[in-house]
Amino acid sequence: MSMATASSSGGDDGAPAPPLAVIAPAPSPSSAAHYNRLDESDLVEAKALGLLRNDMPVSTDLSAPEFGIAYEKKGGTKAAGCSADVFASQKSLQERCKHFAMQRGFQLIVAGSSTRANGGGNVKYRCKKLHGQQFFDPNTPASKLQCPFYVNGYGKDQSWKITRACFLHNHYKFIGWRPTPVPSAANAANALMPPATLAAAAVAVSGGMPVANATTDLLVFQQQLSVGPMPTPVNPANAGEAAAATAEATATPPQRLRTQRNTTLSMKVLCRMVTEEVNKYPAPGLVMAKLDGKMIRRILLGQGHTINHMMASRIKRQLQETRIGKVRTSFQKLGGYLKVVADKNPGSLFQVETTEQSGFKRALFISSAALSAVKFCRKIVALDHITASEEAPETPAGKLEDDENDDVICGVYLKATTKDYNDQVLTFALALVAKEDQANWEWFLQALQSTQTANWDEYTVIAGRTRGLQPALRTVWPQASHHFCLRRVVEDELMQAKKIPMTAEKKQRIFDLARSDSETEYNTLRKDLMRTNEAAVAYLDGLNRANWVKYAFLETFRRPTFNELTSDLAMALGSEELFSQHASASHTSWFGEDPVRSSQPLYTFNQYFMKIAENFHQRRQSVKLRPAQELVPMRDAQLQQILQGSQRCESIPCANGLFMVRYLGPTRLQIPDSWRHVNLVDWECTCQDWQDQQFPCLHAIHAAELDQRRMDTLYDVKLNSIENYLACYADGFVPWPMDAASIEPDTSLKSPLDFVFAEDASGRRKPGPKPKNKKSK
Numbered sequence: 001m002s003m004a005t006a007s008s009s010g011g012d013d014g015a016p017a018p019p020l021a022v023i024a025p026a027p028s029p030s031s032a033a034h035y036n037r038l039d040e041s042d043l044v045e046a047k048a049l050g051l052l053r054n055d056m057p058v059s060t061d062l063s064a065p066e067f068g069i070a071y072e073k074k075g076g077t078k079a080a081g082c083s084a085d086v087f088a089s090q091k092s093l094q095e096r097c098k099h100f101a102m103q104r105g106f107q108l109i110v111a112g113s114s115t116r117a118n119g120g121g122n123v124k125y126r127c128k129k130l131h132g133q134q135f136f137d138p139n140t141p142a143s144k145l146q147c148p149f150y151v152n153g154y155g156k157d158q159s160w161k162i163t164r165a166c167f168l169h170n171h172y173k174f175i176g177w178r179p180t181p182v183p184s185a186a187n188a189a190n191a192l193m194p195p196a197t198l199a200a201a202a203v204a205v206s207g208g209m210p211v212a213n214a215t216t217d218l219l220v221f222q223q224q225l226s227v228g229p230m231p232t233p234v235n236p237a238n239a240g241e242a243a244a245a246t247a248e249a250t251a252t253p254p255q256r257l258r259t260q261r262n263t264t265l266s267m268k269v270l271c272r273m274v275t276e277e278v279n280k281y282p283a284p285g286l287v288m289a290k291l292d293g294k295m296i297r298r299i300l301l302g303q304g305h306t307i308n309h310m311m312a313s314r315i316k317r318q319l320q321e322t323r324i325g326k327v328r329t330s331f332q333k334l335g336g337y338l339k340v341v342a343d344k345n346p347g348s349l350f351q352v353e354t355t356e357q358s359g360f361k362r363a364l365f366i367s368s369a370a371l372s373a374v375k376f377c378r379k380i381v382a383l384d385h386i387t388a389s390e391e392a393p394e395t396p397a398g399k400l401e402d403d404e405n406d407d408v409i410c411g412v413y414l415k416a417t418t419k420d421y422n423d424q425v426l427t428f429a430l431a432l433v434a435k436e437d438q439a440n441w442e443w444f445l446q447a448l449q450s451t452q453t454a455n456w457d458e459y460t461v462i463a464g465r466t467r468g469l470q471p472a473l474r475t476v477w478p479q480a481s482h483h484f485c486l487r488r489v490v491e492d493e494l495m496q497a498k499k500i501p502m503t504a505e506k507k508q509r510i511f512d513l514a515r516s517d518s519e520t521e522y523n524t525l526r527k528d529l530m531r532t533n534e535a536a537v538a539y540l541d542g543l544n545r546a547n548w549v550k551y552a553f554l555e556t557f558r559r560p561t562f563n564e565l566t567s568d569l570a571m572a573l574g575s576e577e578l579f580s581q582h583a584s585a586s587h588t589s590w591f592g593e594d595p596v597r598s599s600q601p602l603y604t605f606n607q608y609f610m611k612i613a614e615n616f617h618q619r620r621q622s623v624k625l626r627p628a629q630e631l632v633p634m635r636d637a638q639l640q641q642i643l644q645g646s647q648r649c650e651s652i653p654c655a656n657g658l659f660m661v662r663y664l665g666p667t668r669l670q671i672p673d674s675w676r677h678v679n680l681v682d683w684e685c686t687c688q689d690w691q692d693q694q695f696p697c698l699h700a701i702h703a704a705e706l707d708q709r710r711m712d713t714l715y716d717v718k719l720n721s722i723e724n725y726l727a728c729y730a731d732g733f734v735p736w737p738m739d740a741a742s743i744e745p746d747t748s749l750k751s752p753l754d755f756v757f758a759e760d761a762s763g764r765r766k767p768g769p770k771p772k773n774k775k776s777k
């Protein structure tokens, strides 16, 4: 029972009191709230699981507004809230709540969540409305009812607590569960079934999987499990529930009762159980690909079911077919989907190509909104792939080889990114190609070229050198200045190809080296690095310095790097570039937190489209109250910071706007800051920052103050203005639901997986050609 994660609605960063806490409709006798019930055994279980402090008062007064509710302010503690335990993460709180729900016969969903730095945030769990759920309220249609149950969690600095919880439900719990599983004549007739199994079966399916209708694929299992939730101690509220449940059971026609009591499970149900268990693993997609009979049996054993080899391999085959089918559908719908979105957003560019064998070849989308935004951004473009997954996929069934990994088999995403003057990243082109190579990069670059949005030859291009990227760049954009992506140099070349181990600290030193603003600084830092990482230095010495060291790049190409070193465009102000690609803000703000999977292209493009709409809207909103001529927020903040730093400078005026300036404050790198030459007329400083970032450095600011020049004569006022920023994000974008009826699937199209797996459903791999061994890094 995977927890459906709703979009993060209602979350609000930063507020100390979770804003999610304002719900709980005040019960009025006439409303549906009248039917809310508090089950004492729910409270007992919550206490047993540490979710509720032992002495926590929970009102049993039906007419009180706080009926069934526990809240921190009333009897809780600041550290642990209503709960007895403090949880290390949202996930561990969630696991505990989920366990509670399972024990108490209902399911949870995440109704809203927001995250903050340091693993904090807010979350709200609610009771999931299950198909066929029976509500106490006989009059209101089920569609209009919502269960009042909720748990509000709040986390800060890796301590999560429950701030408020409502333990009421307005429906019967334990679907498929009967309070007294006495073996009836009907069951006794089924000689294969030990009576005790009945309870186990009921427990196992209490998560909402009906035991009924197990007509085909009958399977017998032996009792393995001691019963979890026993019939609850009677309290007034519960007595009603139990009585009602019994009444309902009695009212059921005998025929139905028999199937309900049937202790055999269909293969479909077993497959679902396995799937739901697998979904609890960190990378379910990978685990699913590796799933073998042994693991299937182990999973089901954990649920109290013993199955034989034959059934295990049938389940395995079934799950594999489902998996491959899902991938196929995603590919077959992709073309139609991209077309619909392009139609809804005129001016957008999309391409989908297939091979002669009706296989998927490549697809690309560039939205009209993003294209027009590029014109208002900096002249920098970053090209990169999106790695399939960062960690070597180690699953409980063993390590997943590349040729077993659906996301390696299905191809790789390519993206193009730029940055606005407010330091925000704009991912403006996304493609999925079967393989990252020169031909596909050339195709991608030519698509960008065909938009005629910008003269890319004038751009600073941050991109890797490997996998065809460098030769493709030389072919399509011969004049562009290529700055190597240092992430790819370090991760792909040094670590992966050269097998040089690298710590975050060592990476940082290489990045520092790459930011050298003079040959002197470069030599000092290089000598330093030599002592700890000779192999890396030897390798880096082989690269053309103009393509990766700031001062040499500026000298050679006379174009800014905007202090960027990696195609994340994450800039060095934080230490983002030390994180994995997936953890960088430039990735998550355009693709979300979910892994970007090439085996699910429809979903990935859909997520990306949603992010375009979201980011454009949010960026417009963020500055709407600022005057049009003002600096964009990030530049404004930077200017304030530089102004402060410049207080620690001393300057000597030379002539005609020329100054010698030196900074006397502390610096991170132990390089004595010598005199710099500032040219206020040409907007240059020998520290290179002014030229490189197209914004004055602190030397320049200090000199300008002395020279009584206005700050706003030191940078391009228009490009850095709110007005330009608003123009950048002026265009709207209409994302389209991926399950819209108007999307025509291309049923003849084969996914890359179809070529790897035999289509005869034997479940075995064809001995035929395997995909090229592409590393996921």
Ligand SMILES: [Zn+2]
Residues within 6 Å of the ligand: 106, 127, 128, 147, 148, 149, 168, 169, 170, 171
């Ligand atoms: Zn409920």
Ligand SMILES: [Zn+2]
Residues within 6 Å of the ligand: 676, 685, 686, 687, 688, 689, 690, 697, 698, 699, 700
């Ligand atoms: Zn300077």
